[in-house]
Amino acid sequence: MTNAPNAITAAGLRIGYGRNTIVTDLDLTLPGGRVTAIVGPNACGKSTLLRGLARLIAPETGTVTIDGDDVHRMSARALARRLGLLPQQPTAPEGISVEALVRLGRYPHQRTLRPWSPADTAAVENALARTGTAALRDLPVDHLSGGQRQRAWIALALAQDTPLLLLDEPTTFLDLRHQIDVLDLVSELNATADRTVVMVLHDLGQAARYADHLVVMRDGAPAATGAPADVLTAELVEDVFGVPCRVVPDPETGTPLVVPRASARHRRS
């Protein structure tokens, strides 16, 4: 599994803000061509880890490699052609249209003397079509609904056309319909292009359903990693999230579904 291309590996990674260390001595390999979900309680370092993997923040120690290539030795553009990241709740510039936003995804592929190519147009059209935002292309991003906006940003990341895609809480603030749309899109992107997808999620059931590989974080280090069915146990969830629960098979998919135990007042009599 780890031999598939576009695997990303962190070794001895330690990341902090000033004296405040967020990610501590982390060793992790995220398999190539698979969907990995990172879950964990708030402030456990999920986003920081993602930003560290994407080189948006310099680690104090340790390395991040993509198929053995050190990301800190690559030029910013070269890295941006291999790895894309959708930040948590990104803000679009005022008044920018969906198409103009998505076009910015082509930046790492453009050169000074050859600003825009047919390949860029093709990538933008493909990204708009696959995210269902082609009809919205002329609308200002700040006029869109939350779900539409998120799809426009995913289209930008798609236009970037990287074999590795990191998504920081892509479903936050979306209603159920849009959450499922986004997650289905992610798994389709993974299936059709063999993209490596790494996403931070909050919903454990969704993580188990959509991810091949699960990383449960606690206090800046992985508490458990592996296939969701092996990792998500009642003991682990209680241990990491402090919530007593039962883990039952998802009636739709058979993947683990975490059901918190009810307090006495709510229990079925």
Next chain:
Amino acid sequence: MTALATDTAPAARRLGAIARQRRRVAVLTLAGLALLAAAILAGICLGENILTPGRALNALFLGTGDRGEVLLVGRFRTPRVLSAVIAGAGLAVAGAVLQRVARNPLASPDVVGITGGASLGATAAVALGLAAPLTPLAALGGGLCAATILGLLAVQLDGSHASPRLKGGINPTRLVLVGLAVQAGLTAAVNLFIVRFPAELASSALHWTTGSLYGRNWNETIVGAIATTAALTAAFALHRRAAVLDLGDDAAGALGVRPGTARLQLLAAAVVLASLAVALTGPVGFVALAVPHLVRRLAGPPTAGTLALNALAGALLLLTADLVAQHALPLDGLPVGVVTATLGAPFLLALLARQNRPDPRTVR
């Protein structure tokens, strides 16, 4: 069949947002160029001795006609007009770049201290009795020094807060706050010079610090034109980087733009442009602040095309303001800076009033 029709028809039938904006920018650019040509023509024809356009152009390009007219047009009016065009374009683009990088509509070289530094440099040069041609150089030096101080202070203050997202970069809000302080200090220093120095030097310095196009010569104009063109080219070359930077530091970083470096490059271009303009004209206010707002309102969100429109509109505004100062007002020898400042004060107030109105879309 129908699916195909609905897929391709809209693109052919009506223009998309990007194409629409491009067309709008093209129309505005053509209109701006026509107006600028008219203003340039007015600039070389008007004066105490009014010439017909034909005579003025003959005198300028062919050197034919009355010797006095050739001298008047070639030596005095043309450098003045060209200085206004260069400085106006530079100021407007500097303002557009600063406002964009600082993500603050009030950021402009006259607010963040660059103009103050350039003024201090020039005033010091006058007060120390340096030869007149050195005044613009001193202004350039002063502007760059002020920008460096500003940058160091802004980064320094950032570091004390250990804000990791901005390591090596500059926090937009802090930039403006520190800039205001720098500008206030520099203005005080300029005033000190003017009060403390001999009367004849002081009045010369005072005249310079109000912003004036009076007595520009070819040397200054040509040097200013070459340097400004180079800095404008840099600003345009950095345009796509600025567009990516608009997405926020994380999104920009993920697209291969290092936010701190890109911000410094853009700031450097803006500082050089503003200092060059101040070197040429003195600290003319309002242009750098207002033109980007005006252009945005007319032409929509920033693109490379709107950046060019900024240059055009800045040139047009400064040149028109100078024509008004020279010819339309009954006061003799009114510096152009007074005209732009008179326009600028109410504009700034209106902008502040709009800023204070809560707009949910601008809350970040």
